[in-house]
Amino acid sequence: SYAAIAPHLYKVGVLTVATDSPAYEPWFDNNTPSNGKGYESAVAYAVGKQLGFSKSQVKWTVEPFDASFAPGPKKFDFDVNEISYTPERATVVSFSVSYYDVQQALIALKNSRIVKHHTPADLRTYVYGDQIGSTSLAFINTELRPTHQPSVFNTLNDAKSALQDGRIQALVADTPTAQYISSSEIPKSVLVGQFPSTGEHYGLLFAKNDPLVACVNKAIAALKVNGSLAKFQKEYLGIYTSVPTIKP
Amino acid sequence: MSEPDVTPDLGGAQLGDTAQLVDAAKLDDGAQNGDPAFASQEAVRLEDVHKSFGDLEVLRGIDLSVAPHQVICLIGASGSGKSTLLRCVNLLESVNRGRILLWGQDVTAPGVDENAVRRHIGIVFQSFNLFPHMTVLRNITLGPTRVLGVPRDEAEEAGRALLVRFGLSEKQDDYPDRLSGGQQQRVAIVRALAMQPGIMLLDEVTSALDPELVSEVLGVIRELAAAGMTMLIATHEMGFARDIADRVCFLDEGVILEQGPPGQVFTAPGNSRTQQFLRRIVDAGRL
Amino acid sequence: MSEPDVTPDLGGAQLGDTAQLVDAAKLDDGAQNGDPAFASQEAVRLEDVHKSFGDLEVLRGIDLSVAPHQVICLIGASGSGKSTLLRCVNLLESVNRGRILLWGQDVTAPGVDENAVRRHIGIVFQSFNLFPHMTVLRNITLGPTRVLGVPRDEAEEAGRALLVRFGLSEKQDDYPDRLSGGQQQRVAIVRALAMQPGIMLLDEVTSALDPELVSEVLGVIRELAAAGMTMLIATHEMGFARDIADRVCFLDEGVILEQGPPGQVFTAPGNSRTQQFLRRIVDAGRL
Amino acid sequence: MPVRGSREGAYLDEQTLLAAGAPPPGSFEGNGRGSHLLGGQRAAAVSTVSTVVFIGAVIALFVFAPGAAAVRHTFFNPQQMKQAFLGDPSKGLYSVGKGLILNIEMFLIAEVLILFCALVIAVLRQLRNPVLFPFRMLAVVYTDVFRGVPLIIVIYGIGFGAPALYIRGISTQSDFVYGIAALVLSYSAYVAEVYRAGINSVHQSQVAAARSLGLSQWKSLRFVVLPQAVRTVIPPLLNDFISLQKDTALVSTLGAVIEANRAAQIDSSTLFVYSSYTVAALLFLCLTIPLARFTDRLIARDVSRRLAGGRAVR
């Protein structure tokens, strides 16, 4: 199948994969996408392998999130950066099929009121914060509908630091990220629970109508069938069966 | 200070002559404009020059004819329009009506190269207007080097000679803000002279000078006139005007009320306003 | 223009008198400083005033004593230090050595309130220095309203009266850049007068004025002197100095070479440099 | 002595004042290029045509270039521009228009404080009294530091630093307050330098004249120097006004202040188009352009009042 996609590659002979910097855990490891560790890194290499690229033929490039959907030629073959599929976005760029089905989760400091009180009515009363451009923020606004306008930060790190300093009461992120934050990054914090799925999923981002999409979709389907995706999820993301579900 | 007194070339008949010229010009413009022979008879000629600032009409129909070599003194009350007249001749103000001709060429016509005109006219401003960011020497060599294309060292040498002549040799590397009023005025004179203009417009050029220097300037002006320069001098110093002028023009509210040789204007003025102006001066013993 | 000629109060004996005062002051400073009676005998007094700009020593030991009502004219070549002297008296330049006393009070001493001093001294600058962002009327009412605390309308009324007197009533709402040289100079005079100073320092105050206006200014100065004002006038117009001065001081390279009543200085100068300066003026028929 | 008609001879014979005579006939005529920089009728045509061509080319670029449609879709999608302007909570879209009001509020409050603080700093820097040396030094250090440090770092430093200090009164302010504090700290340094330029442009003799009337140092600054200084520096002052207006956007990094640009950013990252940025930019232009035109008019009026006529030369 390599011959079929060769003419459509950004650079001849290599698969150019983009992500933002910093690349967050647990999706990547140590801000180093090229080490093959972390869920998205592993997926990228696995997809590459399906398409016939050796590990050394996969090249990483930095693409800020804001720049990933700019019109014009892309400087990558695909972008893997926890980007959620939405129909609006799909009018500008093309997405692969889901390589991860997302559920949003709620993080707060351990001593926060929210840990105990999170009925839908209670949930409207807190001060939330989130990273700009995340679907988590849209989730807060469309599903939780808080009375106090949520804070919006440039990076997830700014949001985490705001949570630590008590400038926001809760943070919403996809479950793996939330798990990682509460377990490894902010010791005082706790994952309060995850919300029911809204059918959201992450997809690899391509230039609009990129012929590569079909091939990559096949590769992802193969990875699903052969259990690779489940294996990566287990290895890098854990399985969160223990996470309580809260109804928004 | 070679010649004690320069008698005007055109002598007593001059006033009548220029009157004739003005009329002739009005009758037949084109023919005379192109005629160098005719042109050479008049260095400066103003025809019905009007100038307004907003609502204020400052010059209200000036007719003036100046032959080459002549020294004309403009006298008149403060605010009568002397400075404005000089600025108009140098094209620093645009006239609202009338024409200005230099050596027979209409310089108020469209398409005239203002820079070429100004290259041949020097002006010393009443407020000096030295360039504060340049030394005295740079002030006076700027024109020669940048306009006439004289090499820098040649211009500096000539400039230094002029500065010596005006007692300013020690100040050549000073900046204008550090000079006394009289020193600034002399630099302004030198700056204009360094351009070797054919016509000089001097605006109150002795106002900040001590009497010794006034005599010196008087000598220089005579020398220049002898060498062919034409000069228009606005002045309040009647003694100076009497000494230097071939012709004195009395300006009042934007019109020339009276003109003639100084002897005539100062001793037997025809116009009653002139008489009044001079009477008070004479009364005060200031002539 | 009430009095034709103001004879100085101290008459002919004056020069000797002030010389005495200077000596007395040198002998006993403290006692006289606080003594109002003593103070009233001298309006201005300079003791051994030195002033340098960098390496250039401009004033080289000036001693001068001026009684109230007196009009002193400073004459001398361009660059001799007249303007600098006036600026020192107004504390616009700090002196390098010596003292300046006004009405017996040392104003060069540390801790003197410069603003209080300047409130009592008016100065008309050689270059006018009008405020270009204010109308003529605002220029002359700024001091009275902001320093003396005169109500605005009162100050404007008084200002207008002064403008009328100097023939400037039509220009009261104009900005300085739109005025002719002589008009600017008159505004500068009015600006200083409007502060009702006890001492006036006039620097070439007639340089841009026509002879009619010079006579007018002469009249004003006489009136002011009669009303008790003390004046120091730097001038190049010898005729003006002769007419107005109680005493003429001849400055040369930063020292006063000769002083005395105009009659004496102009007709029988003692110093050879003064003789030379005056001879050339007289030769040129300019006195 | 010969009358020199042209400039070919030696320049100024030594020690002699040689007057030049009449120039040859025709020497004043324009040289084809006209007397002004690019003057003349032909030049008029050239300048008009070239301007039209230039503008036309820019427009054509956006209409006919191969990728133009995509660019238009991303940057100038009218449907999405309207959505961005009004916002749509049901889709998680913020209102850029509402955000702008926040910008204006921050701008106005900050500007007043800046104009005042900057003046104080500029005046402190001008003082030559040795007694006040420490204040002067402080002013110099202040401008150096706050001009040198990027605004975003000042915002981070105050907005994230102050709450982290846990000091009562300081650590509990809103992001709005922190943001304004950071803007004032940073911009005062810039505006102080602009004032300083203005003050330096006023000639020494003006101060002498003011002081000679007995005006105190402060009053002569107030009535004589500053009015002239400010007139001179209006254009760069306006520069800083406009920058400030735009930099109010940076306050959004603190999280809680969703001003116009942040709203646009959220919308754009939600919908993957930049039209919302275009809306924000257009709104900002609607504020700054009238301001620019207004100050231009002010300057022109001031100049014409002071100089009416007498401006044949420039």
Next chain:
Amino acid sequence: MPVRGSREGAYLDEQTLLAAGAPPPGSFEGNGRGSHLLGGQRAAAVSTVSTVVFIGAVIALFVFAPGAAAVRHTFFNPQQMKQAFLGDPSKGLYSVGKGLILNIEMFLIAEVLILFCALVIAVLRQLRNPVLFPFRMLAVVYTDVFRGVPLIIVIYGIGFGAPALYIRGISTQSDFVYGIAALVLSYSAYVAEVYRAGINSVHQSQVAAARSLGLSQWKSLRFVVLPQAVRTVIPPLLNDFISLQKDTALVSTLGAVIEANRAAQIDSSTLFVYSSYTVAALLFLCLTIPLARFTDRLIARDVSRRLAGGRAVR
């Protein structure tokens, strides 16, 4: 006529020139507050003490506040500052120091172009010749638009827009080039206004004097107006230099240019501390402060050459 010793009477009797006489003895003595703004020895002490106290208080804030240790750890961790400066590829850390070289490169190239373009624009705006009206309008529109539009949008517009157009030569440049183009477009508008202020500050009579020598419009601008104009506006020009230096950071939004601030941002989000920002800020200060001191020295030298002495008053 009475000699008035004080100012209590009516001000200036109508139509009469009333000279005031000698003021009462002692009226010239300082009033305790000293003759200068805050003059006197006591004031010296006050100013020194207050400065020391102020600086001390600021330092104390960072040492003794409850959260100070945490703040110090976040902003001033020496270990991490060193790491940020040098970078460490094995940990995914970029070198802020290396990034700075990119900033300097972009700054230098952009600055030269800006100084030139801005001058052209400023001069076009000054032209009063009706013939050149279109050019003047173009210059006005240009400044309005590019001052009004945030730099980041210009960068996006060019960096993302130009490649999207698929025009040969335009669409295939590097981000570095697009970034510089955007900086030049935006800053030329600002700097042009600064130039304009300088040009306006030169008195009309200077132009008259220059033109009267026969200097052309351009030459009188070049030799007489601009040298004076630039001297006046050096402080705001430097403002814009410094802003530009900082704004080179924005070019990193295009992705490919990892300059100092971008490097710091990456490091800080990797390590979860802001020390790398501090490094970037300090490095920028090391560039801007010497520049500021240098221009101050320039201005001072120029003033003293032109005015030596004669400055008792200010």
